[in-house]
Amino acid sequence: MSVQQFRLPDVGEGLTEAEIVTWRVAPGDPVGLNDILVDIETAKAVVELPSPYAGVVDRLLAEEGQTVEVGSPIIAIRTGGDADAAPDAASPPAEEPAEEPAEERTAVLVGYGVSAQARTRRPRRATPSVRPAEPARRPHTSRPPVLTKPPLRKLAKDLGVELADVRGSGPGGRITRQDLLDHTTGPAPVAEHRSDERLPVRGVRKATAAAMVASAFTAPHVTEFLTVDMTGTVEFVDRLKQDPSFQGIKVSPLLVASLALLDAIRRHPDVNARWDEENQEIVRFADVNLGIAAATPRGLLVPNVKAAQTLPVRDLAVALNELAGTAREGRTRPADLAGGTVTITNIGVFGVDAGTPILNPGEAAILCLGALRRMPWVVDEQVVPRWTVQLSLSFDHRLVDGELGSRVLAHVGRFLEDPLWGLALR
Numbered sequence: 001m002s003v004q005q006f007r008l009p010d011v012g013e014g015l016t017e018a019e020i021v022t023w024r025v026a027p028g029d030p031v032g033l034n035d036i037l038v039d040i041e042t043a044k045a046v047v048e049l050p051s052p053y054a055g056v057v058d059r060l061l062a063e064e065g066q067t068v069e070v071g072s073p074i075i076a077i078r079t080g081g082d083a084d085a086a087p088d089a090a091s092p093p094a095e096e097p098a099e100e101p102a103e104e105r106t107a108v109l110v111g112y113g114v115s116a117q118a119r120t121r122r123p124r125r126a127t128p129s130v131r132p133a134e135p136a137r138r139p140h141t142s143r144p145p146v147l148t149k150p151p152l153r154k155l156a157k158d159l160g161v162e163l164a165d166v167r168g169s170g171p172g173g174r175i176t177r178q179d180l181l182d183h184t185t186g187p188a189p190v191a192e193h194r195s196d197e198r199l200p201v202r203g204v205r206k207a208t209a210a211a212m213v214a215s216a217f218t219a220p221h222v223t224e225f226l227t228v229d230m231t232g233t234v235e236f237v238d239r240l241k242q243d244p245s246f247q248g249i250k251v252s253p254l255l256v257a258s259l260a261l262l263d264a265i266r267r268h269p270d271v272n273a274r275w276d277e278e279n280q281e282i283v284r285f286a287d288v289n290l291g292i293a294a295a296t297p298r299g300l301l302v303p304n305v306k307a308a309q310t311l312p313v314r315d316l317a318v319a320l321n322e323l324a325g326t327a328r329e330g331r332t333r334p335a336d337l338a339g340g341t342v343t344i345t346n347i348g349v350f351g352v353d354a355g356t357p358i359l360n361p362g363e364a365a366i367l368c369l370g371a372l373r374r375m376p377w378v379v380d381e382q383v384v385p386r387w388t389v390q391l392s393l394s395f396d397h398r399l400v401d402g403e404l405g406s407r408v409l410a411h412v413g414r415f416l417e418d419p420l421w422g423l424a425l426r
Contacts, residue, residue, distance in 0.1 A: 002080050009049070018067070018070070031077065037051050042203075057078075067202070204296075220397040221397070224406060228417060258344060259313065261344060262290065264407075268408050273341075290342060293345035302343055304341075305320065341363060345367070346369045352371060358394070359395075363396075365395040393412070
């Protein structure tokens with residue numbers, strides 16, 4: 001029998017640390033190869049880590065909520081012929097070698113890669129081989145699962161409440177928020193005391209804050225606005241919804257706006273670029289990796305559709321739906337968050353008419369969609385009700401001058417007024 005330590009891997013995005021969110025196993029649990037051990041949160045996404053070993057969990061070396069550096073051990077797994085047996089209380093734990101080898105193999109998960117930096121340690125002093133016997137470990141006993149939602153598990157952890165001690169009043173004994181609050185309230189205090197709440201900045205919020213500050217104080221932003229008659233887009237979306245080939249696919253004006261921006265970039269490729277300060281160069285991207293800003297419970301995420309300019313209309317609609325779905329469920333892959341070249345943000349879903357969006361770092365433009373509203377509009381010298389939206393385009397003035405930015409925004413507006421005209425030009 002041997003005990004293998006699984007070290008936190010580099011998930012391939014150059015990250016140096018991650019937070020332990022939820023352990024899926026406990027000491028004494030059997031695990032198979034590629035069974036999910038733990039959920040970790042990086043600066044970009046929540047990632048499930050599978051086991052590189054088959055055996056029995058010996059110890060958890062990191063606690064939930066703890067931030068761990070890449071390469072640090074997080075769990076110990078007993079492997080080998082005796083892995084299924086509980087550890088003998090009379091036998092001392094295995095001695096660590098007096099000196100570790102210069103190069104140490106790290107368990108690598110498929111698709112994660114390893115850190116480029118070799119990790120070495122100083123030789124340890126030899127210690128006497130006799131150690132006092134450890135007390136017998138308490139056998140792992142299974143307890144009935146506690147039925148509640150993940151947000152309430154976090155609330156219980158913050159309040160220091162053991163969920164097993166709370167009586168659930170929901171269907172099937174499920175614990176509700178009110179059950180948890182009733183359990184912790186107790187006798188009413190004599191006088192209510194309010195105090196400010198301090199929340200740690202980490203994960204997606206920490207990464208977003210750093211990126212927005214870097215962008216706002218590095219790239220000179222310019223924002224232009226355009227109000228557009230969207231009636232043609234609304235009618236086009238209705239036609240797609242009736243098309244049998246789009247059955248089961250969510251179609252919205254965001255799809256048409258994506259097509260409009262992709263067509264504008266095809267005509268004006270200089271807007272699909274980034275400024276390389278170190279080399280004093282402008283890098284024009286070969287593909288349009290279209291980012292879609294998504295508000296999630298974990299914060300702002302901007303997953304992107306790779307090479308979006310190559311996709312037919314139906315495939316683009318499917319890709320946009322998949323991005324939105326995985327972002328809402330917290331399953332966005334780190335690879336989907338990397339490599340964006342231009343972004344669309346839709347603040348209209350919150351009932352807001354316009355904004356001045358900040359550029360995603362490394363991009364030259366971001367298109368903002370406001371709320372779709374029924375407004376009076378002049379058509380053929382007659383005032384009639386039409387669907388309208390306000391567009392705003394922020395761009396990096398180092399790469400995009402006023403003329404280029406105006407032409408891009410005007411083309412997007414023209415496309416949205418008459419999508420069939422725009423598609424005929426593709």
